[in-house]
Amino acid sequence: MICPKCGTAIDEGYMYCPKCGEEVIMVPDFEVELEEGIEQTISEVAELMADSAMGDMEDRSVPAENSKNTISLKIKLLIAAMIAVGLVLVVGITYIVKQVRNYYSFDEQFGKLSVEFKAGDYEAAIKTARHVISINPDDERARLLLADSYFSLEKYDESIAVLNELLDYFPKDKSIYERLIANYELEGDVDSIIRLSKRADPSTYKALFSVYVSEAPQFSEEGGNYYGRQAIKLMIPGNGTIYYTLDGSYPDEKSEVYTTPIVLDEGETTIRAIHVNDKGVKSEEASKTYNIIKPATETPRVLTRSGDYSIPQLIKVADTRAGTVYYTTDGTDPTVDSKEYEPPIPMPLGKSEFRFAIISDSGEASDTVSAEYNLNISGIDKEYAAGLVQLTLMTKGHDVTGHEFSAKYGYSQGSRSYYIIEEYEGGKRLNTVFAVDAQTGEVYTITRNGDKGDYDFGVVN
Secondary structure: OEOOOOOOEOOOOOOEOOOOOOEOOOOOHHHHHHHHHHHHHHHHHHHHHHHHHHHHHHHOOOOHHHHHHHHHHHHHHHHHHHHHHHHHHHHHHHHHHHHHHHHOOHHHHHHHHHHHHHOOOHHHHHHHHHHHHHHOOOOHHHHHHHHHHHHHOOOHHHHHHHHHHHHHHOOOOHHHHHHHHHHHHHHOOHHHHHHHHHHOOHHHHHHHHHHHOOOOOEEOOOOEEEEOOEEEOEEOOOOOEEEEEOOOOOOOOOOEEOOOOEEEOOEEEEEEEEEEOOOOOEOOOEEEEEEEEOOOOOOOOEOOOOEEEOOOOOEOEOOOOOOEEEEEOOOOOOOOOOEEOOOOEOEEOEEEEEEEEEEOOOOOEOOOEEEEEEEOOOOOOHHHHHHHHHHHHHHOOOOOOOEEEEEEEEEEEOOEEEEEEEEEEOOEEEEEEEEEEOOOOOEEEEEEEOOOOEEEEEOOO
């Protein structure tokens, strides 16, 4: 269609010239038919009148005696012809008025549009829809059928143009968004869908655009200063892929793919990350900067002071969060291969030296702290105490042939001191440990209670 004012080509679906704004005038098809019908009717009347005139001329040769009757007959025929012509004109005009009324009736024309669309005659539906819109530009239904007709003919640009114009009038109609998404999807225009999602009300249409929205990754830890190694997790809602960089560059699909927590050691590091969802939509970038400071490893604090003891004490070290406490009793410095401090630790008989160190998760070791003890329990001696354990087991019916009993540690509870006796068979220590009262010689079983950092007594069976 050409604009009559400026001559610009106007695409189907537009009601105004895109250049000068001139309104497109719709010319009804039936007006041409009406004009042709009127011309035909006038022609037929003219022919009838001409035939009547010719008859008059012929009648002039009729004898006088018959002229009176002939004239009367002619008059009657002429009157009948005029009545017939009048009836034809009345019927024609009535028909034309009805057609005009129907043509400009919104209900009639919308019904015609619906029939054409349902029948799959989309070209006719487009033509009718544009006429319906000219009758009532504010009606949404005709515009939707116009857009759907273009869509059915795979004329997606025209369908999109109609829908975008319609969205200005009905910005809360979900069906318009759905139709636009369908058009953009078939054109592979994801960017337009993203722009459309920003135009929509997020609270109302979030589910409609959820597969096209790619949210930026979230970090398990806020940026800032940290002491010791940190493992940073990156998280996203739903599915997709996270890409990240640690060198300051912008992340893209060629960057490192996030699969496991990012471990940061000493120094400053900026993590930059994006999320690409299953539709290939990129999120905005998210980034955080972490400064990992090497901690000054805490030194162990031994609660049981060095010295000479006649009443045994448990060896205790203060709790720490800087790492794990390890200790040795052979004069070497502790390592991760040494014994891990787990209370209670009984005090050895005689002289002993304990060395303690804290080793962090990153392997950093603190300075070594040592403590020396000299324990001598008053009362029966340790060999006699070991013999009492053997004798007690024999009286209980135990076969202790070849077993050895050794007192290596001391323990006290309340005002009583005890020897801790271990049983060995073939050089291998057995599970049951015994306690012998250094004053009375009474024998008990004794078991370690890690929850309270002490020992529990039991009866020898």
